[in-house]
Amino acid sequence: xxxxxxxxxxxxxxxxxxxxxxxxxxxxxxxxxxxxxxxxxxxxxxxxxxxxxxxxxxxxxxxxxxxxxxxxxxxxxxxxxxxxxxxxxxxxxxxxxxxxxxxx
Amino acid sequence: xxxxxxxxxxxxxxxxxxxxxxxxxxxxxxxxxxxxxxxxxxxxxxxxxxxxxxxxxxxxxxxxxxxxxxxxxxxxxxxxxxxxxxxxxxxxxxxxxxxxxxxxxxxxxxxxxxxxxxxxxxxxxxxxxxxxxxxxxxxxxxxxxxxxxxxxxxxxxxxxxxxxxxxxxxxxxxxxxxxxxxxxxxxxxxxxxxxxxxxxxxxxxxxxxxxxxxxxxxxxxxxxxxxxxxxxxxxxxxxxxxxxxxxxxxxxx
Numbered sequence: 001x002x003x004x005x006x007x008x009x010x011x012x013x014x015x016x017x018x019x020x021x022x023x024x025x026x027x028x029x030x031x032x033x034x035x036x037x038x039x040x041x042x043x044x045x046x047x048x049x050x051x052x053x054x055x056x057x058x059x060x061x062x063x064x065x066x067x068x069x070x071x072x073x074x075x076x077x078x079x080x081x082x083x084x085x086x087x088x089x090x091x092x093x094x095x096x097x098x099x100x101x102x103x104x
Numbered sequence: 105x106x107x108x109x110x111x112x113x114x115x116x117x118x119x120x121x122x123x124x125x126x127x128x129x130x131x132x133x134x135x136x137x138x139x140x141x142x143x144x145x146x147x148x149x150x151x152x153x154x155x156x157x158x159x160x161x162x163x164x165x166x167x168x169x170x171x172x173x174x175x176x177x178x179x180x181x182x183x184x185x186x187x188x189x190x191x192x193x194x195x196x197x198x199x200x201x202x203x204x205x206x207x208x209x210x211x212x213x214x215x216x217x218x219x220x221x222x223x224x225x226x227x228x229x230x231x232x233x234x235x236x237x238x239x240x241x242x243x244x245x246x247x248x249x250x251x252x253x254x255x256x257x258x259x260x261x262x263x264x265x266x267x268x269x270x271x272x273x274x275x276x277x278x279x280x281x282x283x284x285x286x287x288x289x290x291x292x293x294x295x296x297x298x299x300x301x302x303x304x305x306x307x308x309x310x311x312x313x314x315x316x317x318x319x320x321x322x323x324x325x326x327x328x329x330x331x332x333x334x335x336x337x338x339x340x341x342x343x344x345x346x347x348x349x350x351x352x353x354x355x356x357x
Contacts, residue, residue, distance in 0.1 A: 004327045010243035012339040013322070017235040019339075020346035079166030081273055082208055084280040 117146045118179055150178045150191060157192045158218045160273040161199070161211060173202065189226055192219065210264035210285065217270050217291050220258035221302060224295045227256035232296045233351035247323025251316055254352040256295035259305075259313050265289045267304040296349025303348065308333030309341045313350065 109127040116124040116139055128135060151174040155162050162170040177198050183191045196219055199205050200212035232254055238246060260266065265287040272280050290310035294301045305313070308329050315325035329336040345351060 004247065004323055004330070006243045006247060006323075009323060009326055009338065010246055012326075013238055013246050013342060015339040016342035016346060017238050019343040020235050023343070023347050079168060080162075080164045080170075081280045082164045085164075085269060085272065085283045086285055 163273045213262040213266045220293045224256040224293045231353040232349035235346045249322045252352045258293040260291045308336035
């Protein structure tokens with residue numbers, strides 16, 4: 001505590017308390033307030049949906065093509081936003097299978 | 105025999121083999137199609153769980169790459185517990201060690217951020233700290249005060265600009281800007297009520313928050329943050345923590 005200027009410390013805390021109280025803070029709402037009408041949803045229901053369609057074995061699942069892709073999709077990283085953001089970092093350029101975007 | 109069949113079924117469903125074959129009667133059509141029904145249900149469901157939990161990661165690498173990545177993960181790791189909301193706790197580490205992601209060293213930290221967001225969402229509900237009680241304390245009492253982090257509070261420190269990367273990969277962002285990947289950013293996750301808050305915090309503030317997780321008092325935490333980061337703005341940091349529910353109510357302890 002020797003490095004701490006107690007007076008400045010207390011002033012900063014008091015300032016924070018004052019501003020936070022003024023700023024319609026979340027502690028004033030507790031677990032009520034703006035949570036009205038909201039309901040917490042447990043689990044991932046979307047992912048629990050059964051993807052399978054045909055029971056007769058003629059074809060297996062509507063999403064089967066997604067599962068059946070082999071190693072080729074590793075080159076599809078360009079489809080995402082990483083290239084637009086600047087993609088890889090300097091230190092990692094030239095390695096791996098990313099499409100080369102040097103100078104981009 | 106039954107246990108052996110179950111193991112063969114599991115191996116077939118999570119993998120790419122057909123060890124279940126000797127246990128299957130032949131009368132109901134091609135075996136490969138029948139296996140695919142189960143395999144697809146299990147693997148695609150888990151892949152979809154990961155896509156739901158890691159939307160920014162998916163957007164960064166694209167849906168097809170993500171599906172391949174997620175499928176690799178699914179095949180090496182079955183759920184530890186029968187609860188889909190906790191499936192994916194090891195995904196960030198998996199990304200960090202994956203040979204095809206070495207070009208994107210920030211991706212694992214983006215995954216950690218998204219996982220922290222999910223953890224905060226499912227964390228125990230708890231009232232947040234009400235700073236009004238501080239107004240009654242003397243400076244010495246303030247300095248020795250122990251504040252507890254809220255159960256939903258998570259800090260993610262990164263060598264990369266993960267807050268920016270995460271922010272520009274939200275669904276409503278259409279124009280993804282270029283980002284200087286040499287900037288290090290820390291993100292603080294909190295959930296004062298039902299909405300998860302994700303915000304950037306300066307590294308001084310990250311040191312400050314970390315001190316509380318190590319049991320330091322308010323004064324000790326402030327001294328630590330100032331000691332390593334002379335620019336630390338205690339008042340601004342603290343008021344944001346109060347507003348965004350970083351700390352738990354003392355009464356609840």
